[in-house]
Amino acid sequence: MDSEIIIEIEHIAKIYEMGVEQVFAIRDISLTLRRNEYIAIMGPSGSGKSTLMNIIGCLDTPTFGKYHFNKMAVEEMTDDELAQIRNKEIGFVFQTFNLLPRATALKNVELPLVYGGYSSSAREEIAIKTLEHVGLADRMMHKPNELSGGQRQRVAIARALVTNPSIILADEPTGNLDTKTGEEIMKLFNDLWKQGNTIIIVTHEEDIAKHAHRIIRLRDGLVERDEINTSPIEW
């Protein structure tokens, strides 16, 4: 499994200044991620999972350390270059879905393509295909408040997928869903992984993490354990 390296993190730290106090959200983490890996990041609340995700997703930058994304040095990038990486290479899925409430499912999924400069007809075509892919062909014209939690998360996943990114980052994607719906979403991630996507999921539930093939456990901003899951749950 020596596929191409997508992410290479060397000794990063993230420090938040809270007045005079310094909070070490990440103390010292080094990681290497390859194409088509399926990873779960686990750890107790406050252990730095979200911070790490944001850094991997180029939404945030580390205070110290080096980060290479597809061999490009992220710490040297401008804000606009980071925005472009987020747009083309990264698909975010959030616990709270983070859809635009006034826009239809279709418009939400089209949004990354708007910033990617696609024409309106191309946008619509790709977005429809992606929504069909996540099983929402019949809900495209609904607004988020007309959809169930599971459907909303599918819209969010479609939005993450629509630009065909190098990696999908999901921060507690089942945190706001009941167990059954959560399982359905995990099945969708499993399908996406089988189709060749690279997936990182943050969770604090063992049941969710068991789907992944590699589990990274964080504690106090450090990697506590980084192990291969020899028997991932498959469908």
Added chain:
Amino acid sequence: MKFTEFIETIKLAGESMRGNKMRSFLAALGVVIGISFVILTGWIISGLDNALEETINLIGQDMIYIDKWDWTGGKNWKLYEARKDITLKQAEEFCSRMKGAELAVPLVRKWSVTIKAGNDSYDGISALGTRYSYSQTPAASIQEGRFFSIFEDQINTNVIVLGSKVAETLFPEGNVLEKIIIIRGQKFEVIGTVKKQGTMLMDFVDNQVFMPVGAFMDVFGGQMLRSAEVGIKVGNMDNIDEIREEARGIMREIRNLQYYQDDDFSLNETKAFEETVASLRAYVWGIGIGLTMLSFIVGIIGIMNIMFVSVAERTREIGIRKAIGAKKASILMQFIVESAALCFFGAVISFVLCSTVIFLAATFLPKVWEATSFLKPVMPFQFLILGSVVSIIVGILAGLIPAMRAAKLDPVDSLRYE
């Protein structure tokens, strides 16, 4: 930023405004008022310009009127009043000596004349005695019938040409020609009417009647007459300076002025009206610009405030947009376009408002207040363009700082924002 993204940005601004109709309207109110001032000021000015042009055309740009009174000099009226009247004899002498001009005719006037026709009578008319050749001036443009002939002029026939308002009032059913009217017991035959041509600056012209100077003297001769005038038609405008000087020289001789004495008469030209209108214009612009500035300042503050609120309310949305790849410029543009759209929306409201005001004011105001009859029920087109451009610029200015704040927001912090 690509064009297709810009289109989306405009759609977004529209949606956002529709989502907050009342707030958008209130925010745009300052701009509505500001643009309305621009349009209404422009409208009044263009009305004044029209009135000026009409007046100039009525009097004739190539006319010089010698008068005891200076037509512009409101302040110095005492000085003019002290001047000796110009007698009809002096005026006639002048006309016979004035060679360079195309035409020079004496004019004698009597205000507040009463005319009777059958049982009707109409007063407040200005009667003008002049020569047949006055028909060559714009002030005597014939509508119907004819002006009096050289023959009628020489034998002092009692014929009369009516101003349009006089004709309308005395003979509302038409058929004016050959009617008989009575002035101070003397009968006159109506032989023509003059085109309607009163303007704001010369509203009395439609209330005039014209008759041969001899007939005029027969009727009013024994009365206190106003100082006589001379109307000079220059003809070739290239010669106006020489003709003015020639006229001045002849008149000074007739009035027996010594070299050290000032003129005791005035040479009035249409320029006098241009000056009057220029000062009116400056006055209107002054008020208009002042009020416009004031309301734009209020408008900018209002819009800026609303945009700050809008940015704060949509912090999370900004975070989402950034997370999926919106660049700073995209966010900046989103809020600037929204602000500009808000102001443009204000401008459109003010277009509708002003059209209504312009139509109503031009239709009804002159009926109760004659002086406003220069107002025309036409929306000055160039002010629609000006208003649109100004409103968009105002919107961009007002939206700039809130939009910059939005663009600078940290994506992680914005996503955490509740």
